[in-house]
Structure formats: structure tokens, C-alpha cells
Amino acid sequence: MDVFLFFLFAAIAVICAVNVVVQTHPISSALSLVGVMGALAVLYLLLGGEFIAMAQVIVYAGAIMVLFIFVIMLLNAGEESKQSKSLVAQFLGIPGFFALLVVLAFGILRLFPNAPRVRFGEFTSAGAEELGRSLFTQYLLPFEVVTVLILIAIVGAIVLARKEMD
Amino acid sequence: MQGVPLSWYLILSAILFALGVAGFLFRRSIITVFMSIELMLNAVNLSFVAFSYQFKQVDGHLFTFFVMVVAAAEAAVGLAIILTVFRNRATLNIDEINSLKY
Numbered sequence: 001m002d003v004f005l006f007f008l009f010a011a012i013a014v015i016c017a018v019n020v021v022v023q024t025h026p027i028s029s030a031l032s033l034v035g036v037m038g039a040l041a042v043l044y045l046l047l048g049g050e051f052i053a054m055a056q057v058i059v060y061a062g063a064i065m066v067l068f069i070f071v072i073m074l075l076n077a078g079e080e081s082k083q084s085k086s087l088v089a090q091f092l093g094i095p096g097f098f099a100l101l102v103v104l105a106f107g108i109l110r111l112f113p114n115a116p117r118v119r120f121g122e123f124t125s126a127g128a129e130e131l132g133r134s135l136f137t138q139y140l141l142p143f144e145v146v147t148v149l150i151l152i153a154i155v156g157a158i159v160l161a162r163k164e165m166d
Numbered sequence: 167m168q169g170v171p172l173s174w175y176l177i178l179s180a181i182l183f184a185l186g187v188a189g190f191l192f193r194r195s196i197i198t199v200f201m202s203i204e205l206m207l208n209a210v211n212l213s214f215v216a217f218s219y220q221f222k223q224v225d226g227h228l229f230t231f232f233v234m235v236v237a238a239a240e241a242a243v244g245l246a247i248i249l250t251v252f253r254n255r256a257t258l259n260i261d262e263i264n265s266l267k268y
Contacts, residue, residue, distance in 0.1 A: 006170045010178045017182050020205060021189040026197045033201050036182070040208055043175070047219045052227045056211075059234050064204065064241045071245045072197060075252050080195040080259070097188045104180035108173050115172040116220060123219050126227050134224050135231070146235050153239030160246035 002046055002120040009046075013039035026077045030068050037061040048123035051131050175216040182209035196251070196258050200244055207237050 016035035023029045037060045044053040071077075135143055186209060189202030211230045218226025248258070255263060 003168075003170050006174070010174075013178065014181055014185075017185040017205060020198075020201060021185055021193070026195055026201075029198050029201050033204060036205065037208060040212055043178075043212060044215050047175070047215050049215050049218070049227050049230075052215060052230050055231065055234060059238060060204075060208070064238055067241055067245055068197065068201065071248060074249070075197075075258065077195065077197055077258055080193070080198065093188070093192055097184055100187060101180060101184040104184065105177050108176045108180060112171075112173045112176070115176075117169040117171055118175065118216075118219060119169040123222055125222070126218065126224050130224050131227055131231070135228055139228050142232060146232055150235060150239050153242050157242040157246040160243065161249050 002118070005042065005046060006118075009039040009042045013043070024079050026072045026080070027069065030065060030072060033068075034061050034065050037065070046120055047118060048121070049126045051126065051128045172216055172220055176213055179209045179212040179216070182206075182212065194259050194261060196248055196260050196263070199260060200241075200248070204237060204241070207233055 013036050016032040016039065019032035020029045020036065023032065037056060041053040041056040041061070044050075044056060183206050186202045186204075186206035189205065190199055193199050193202065211233055214226040214230045214233070216226075218224065218230075251263060252258060257263065
């Protein structure tokens with residue numbers, strides 16, 4: 001069953017990711033990206049990350065993508081203009097993509113020739129309780145740094161996006 | 167049922183990352199370029215969670231959590247920059263926003 005689920009959601013993720021790259025309208029790309037994030041949330045669940053799957057849906061698909069869609073609507077972004085004159089991009093683009101993919105896949109298969117098999121339910125200690133305990137003891141300093149970072153980001157976004165008052 | 171090897175998750179992550187790189191390099195709309203960056207971050211998150219499964223530790227999940235927070239901060243600031251650029255230049259095409267290049 002989990003093999004079937006892996007292939008189903010891996011296929012959804014890859015198809016949506018291809019759609020993100022090939023669509024010319026930004027709103028289509030954004031909706032495809034939501035599809036990728038939903039499929040990845042299911043894969044996280046298969047890997048035993050129930051909390052991180054929920055965070056993926058709430059934070060990524062819920063908050064970040066809404067921000068993207070707001071900006072697309074606000075700027076009234078339409079179809080992207082086709083004026084790429086680069087010959088390198090035309091002739092090396094797709095071969096370069098597959099070259100990168102082959103290098104990465106070769107490295108993975110070389111490093112993990114007999115990787116363990118993933119069985120659903122074998123790793124269950126990544127719930128909210130364990131994550132919270134680790135986050136507030138072992139990773140307390142990164143957590144505090146990240147809170148300062150997000151405060152700076154909030155202030156920076158407001159400063160950048162406000163209208164200039166003359 | 168045996169389950170799929172862990173390396174397949176990593177290969178899926180590699181496919182998504184390569185697609186993100188392709189989108190980042192070949193798209194001309196600044197918003198789509200930005201979404202390609204999010205796609206790459208997501209691909210790396212999948213690797214973190216897969217490794218976390220292999221080593222049976224929660225550290226990978228916490229890194230994923232931090233990546234999500236940083237991605238949220240990056241999206242907020244980046245989209246504010248896009249708004250400002252659009253207000254000043256009235257374009258979203260990255261070929262026309264090249265004052266810093268020369």
C-alpha cells in the first residue's frame with residue numbers, strides 16, 4: 001500500500017513541478033506549486049513526520065502561497081513575455097537539466113547502494129511532543145535566532161512595501 | 167509489502183531540485199523565478215525528512231522546520247522587494263531589471 005501511495009504522490013509532485021516550470025501564467029505556476037506542496041506533505045506522512053506534514057500544509061500551502069497569490073493579484077501579473085534571445089538557454093537548457101539530474105541521481109545511488117526500505121509506521125517518534133522537546137532544549141539557540149530573523153523580516157517587509165511619503 | 171527504498175525519496179528530491187534549478191534559470195517572470203526557489207527549498211526539505219527517517223532522529227524534521235521559517239521570511243521580504251521594483255520600473259521581466267549588472 002505505501003509503495004502505491006509513494007508512486008501516486010511522487011508522480012503528482014513531479015507533474016506539478018513540471019507544470020510550475022512550463023506554465024507561462026504566474027497564477028498557474030502558483031497553483032501547481034500548491035499541488036507539489038500537498039503531495040510532499042503526504043510523502044512526509046509516509047516517512048513518519050506527522051507534525052512536519054501539517055506544518056507543510058499550514059505554513060507553505062496555506063501562508064506562503066497565499067502571499068504569492070496576493071502579490072500576483074496586486075501586480076496584475078499576466079502572461080510572461082516571450083523574448084528569450086539566449087542561444088545557450090535554447091540548446092543547452094534541457095540537456096543541462098538532464099545532466100544535473102543524472103549527476104545527482106548517480107551520486108545518490110553511489111552513496112546509498114542498499115538503502116533501507118521505508119515502511120510506514122516504523123518511525124513514529126517525530127510527533128509534536130518529541131519535536132517540541134528537542135526544539136526547546138537542544139535547538140534552543142537556533143530557535144531564538146530564527147525568531148529574531150522573522151521579526152527583522154516582518155519589519156523589513158513593511159519598510160520595503162510601504163508607500164513613500166513626500 | 168516491502169516498501170520503497172529510501173534512495174527513491176532522495177531521487178524524487180533530486181528531480182524536484184533540478185526542476186527548480188531549471189525554472190530559476192530559464193523563466194523570465196520574477197514571480198516564477200521566486201516560486202522556483204521555493205520548489206528547491208521543498209526538495210531539500212524532502213531530503214532532510216528522508217534522512218531523518220534513516221537515522222531515526224528528529225533532527226531532520228527540525229531542520230525542515232527552520233527551513234520553512236526562513237522560507238517564510240524570505241518570501242515576505244522578497245515579495246516586498248518585487249512590489250517596490252514593480253512600483254518603480256513597471257515591469258516584472260528580469261531581463262529589463264538589469265541596472266545592477268553593468
